[in-house]
Amino acid sequence: MAKTDKINYSCPSGFPEFLPGEKRLESYLMDTIREVFERYGFTPIETPAVERLEVLQAKGNQGDNIVYGLSPILPPNRQAEKEKAGDSGSEERALKFDQTVPFAAYIARHLNDLNFPFARYQMDVVFRGERAKDGRFRQFRQCDIDVVGRGKLSLLYDAQIPAIIAEIFEAINIGDFLIRINNRKVLTGFFASVGVAAENIVSCIRIVDTAEKVGETKVKKALYEISLSESQVEKVWDFTKIKGTVDDVLNKLKSMAEILDNSEVLSQGISELETVISGVRNLGVSDQRFCIDLSIARGLDYYTGTVYETTLIGHEALGSICSGGRYEELVGMFIGEKMPGVGISIGLTRLMSRLLKAGILESFAPTPATVMVVNMQEDLMATYLDVSQQLRRSGMNVITSFDSRGVGKQLQQADKQKIPFCIIIGSEEAAANMCSLKDLRTGEQMKVPIAGLAGVLKQRLAQQLIINN
């Protein structure tokens, strides 16, 4: 064994891994998110980690991302094949850097086997050669949903998204949050109405979207630089600052659309926003949970209508914890068919690591076990195994201790793992079909008939749940 102890066995930089208590928290979050996704009829898919490089590059510009290509490493006994195979094989393959492009490829691959509108969720890890930085990872999990139609897609799918976001973050229970909704047609339309040249509108949107990060001075400077006039810059800035209740903002927008020239796109955006907002309300989402924010646009160019960002109130520095929007041209790219979609993504690894650091989430106990059956006397092992199985059959997660040390050491071990209950059975108790149930949190110990143990434990665990909430 000592031979290999010079190996650097640390995780490669940027590839994080969790301790068991953190992984259990992640599993819980994934279960919760998945449950909500399924409530709305989204179905799971999982695309391979690996795609053809040409597929991953189909969208063109991937910004600053380094994509990880694969280079097969032959085993020592097959080095002779190396020349034949080439270092990276004849067909270039790489690790997926997001779920969107592989999802588009998935639809193209299975077009005739899927039902449309197709609503899927996906909770895979993706890979990016990000530079190591706080909260930035090279492998991380994203929880995405998208619904995609053939040819057209009702705006009510856009309305479901805030309902889903609200339900997830209410269930995760990490405090108040605000879903900020906008529509890029509103921005595009307004900018056109105040005379911004068509070729500058996309840049204008991108600049406005950075306001929260860079502030007023820089945004205005950037707008001047793409040759907006002083009056246009002021109008654009004031527009994105429009505040008020959802109805206030809608009314202000409608009044503006009436007096502005060339405002068809603006009006269409407003009408879409109204439809979406009305749907969100009909889905029972409280007005406190969402607002119209004309300053958000999502950086990515492919969004064409509704856009979403979600902020954790009091923790705005975390940035958007869930965002997305409506797109028209994204999914159909492989098959040349119009397939509009709407979707959101939760960057789970980043979110969880930040919420843990901020103390908003706490990691779970390091074991799923809630009961440990102590090994008091080796000759009673048959009883310990039997009692453990009885408890498991009634749905409990049980560790049978095979520790040969004394009861005290075993209780310490259970306590260290935050296992709340221990079962101790000696000869006399075994003869009487009784056991001692010890609550490690209170130190309390009681005698319970083995036959009734599962019932008592279930009751106690349920009580604990109530106290903890």
Next chain:
Amino acid sequence: MAKTDKINYSCPSGFPEFLPGEKRLESYLMDTIREVFERYGFTPIETPAVERLEVLQAKGNQGDNIVYGLSPILPPNRQAEKEKAGDSGSEERALKFDQTVPFAAYIARHLNDLNFPFARYQMDVVFRGERAKDGRFRQFRQCDIDVVGRGKLSLLYDAQIPAIIAEIFEAINIGDFLIRINNRKVLTGFFASVGVAAENIVSCIRIVDTAEKVGETKVKKALYEISLSESQVEKVWDFTKIKGTVDDVLNKLKSMAEILDNSEVLSQGISELETVISGVRNLGVSDQRFCIDLSIARGLDYYTGTVYETTLIGHEALGSICSGGRYEELVGMFIGEKMPGVGISIGLTRLMSRLLKAGILESFAPTPATVMVVNMQEDLMATYLDVSQQLRRSGMNVITSFDSRGVGKQLQQADKQKIPFCIIIGSEEAAANMCSLKDLRTGEQMKVPIAGLAGVLKQRLAQQLIINN
């Protein structure tokens, strides 16, 4: 869009992906397996897909596997960095090809944060450059458990493994199966006792292990080739063919140990087998579910004691559907500490794909939704959204149809997705707070008050469950 339609968007060969109904089946299998693992106190971990190449190669021989190394591909705007970074970066990294080596590294990385014996499960995908072949994949999911101790580990952990295997395959309900148990010390000890030279014992075990695949003639031939005498070959062959009930086999082994010379290792193996079998029985596993099979040994050299293979009765051609064993030197390799462990692995992707092909498993409905609320008149949408939310709040998975086509088309669409129930609400019904509930499997339709709908649906879904089982 049409620009990119020349892209080959198919899955790279060997990287399979499932349709939604298959992925839902996989999720169900994973949930079931995970539930059983947690019942026994195994806790989840997930190591990154990527490790340092030196870590992955620490175990030495990886047989015939091609490992996938990573070669970062810079985006167009950063080509200048290419020389600095080198094609594969300064630190070589690769995709994991199993969970065992990364698990050993995980323990080394977190030694002081883990509780021992450390029992973990892991359900990740791994990557191998396998040649494309039926049922062989380059990316596939393995569901592994291992429990690892520092210095020593009770044999009762070995006894828990068959209980866990039995519980999983009973829950998955794929027919009768047989857990074949052996102990490599029994083989090693017997081979030594009949005079096989020490340096030939590992080869002898490896040859015996191939019996099921290659047959008697080839096994005997291979044994002659490593210079066993005719008498030794016959003894070895007869030994691995010993049959009978568990107690028969144990008794036969004990009688042999008594009359053989130099049989300490054999006796130790028999004693370990007895302890394990007794534990398995105390855990309530039926004698029908397991046997002692002296012909199995697991090919891998690192197993040192108990070994397991599981056969699906009537589908022996599938090979072992779950196997593993006890090892001594594997996990401590990075830190030079003795850390014995015992574990098993279920090759889920391979198992599922074969069981689907053999018709033993069937894929699920393509959506988790069990109810569709039909869009009969656009002006009642607020009602449809509200009814959908009521049903979701009582735990049902609901699709609200936003389809603008007629009711018939929508019912067809629901039927195609195997959604059993549709809710149809027209003006009159809405006014009376009623709805029509249509069971698409029977065609039956009934009027139900909206307030009582969730209750009726739950009852019907529960009935359906009973019928299906």
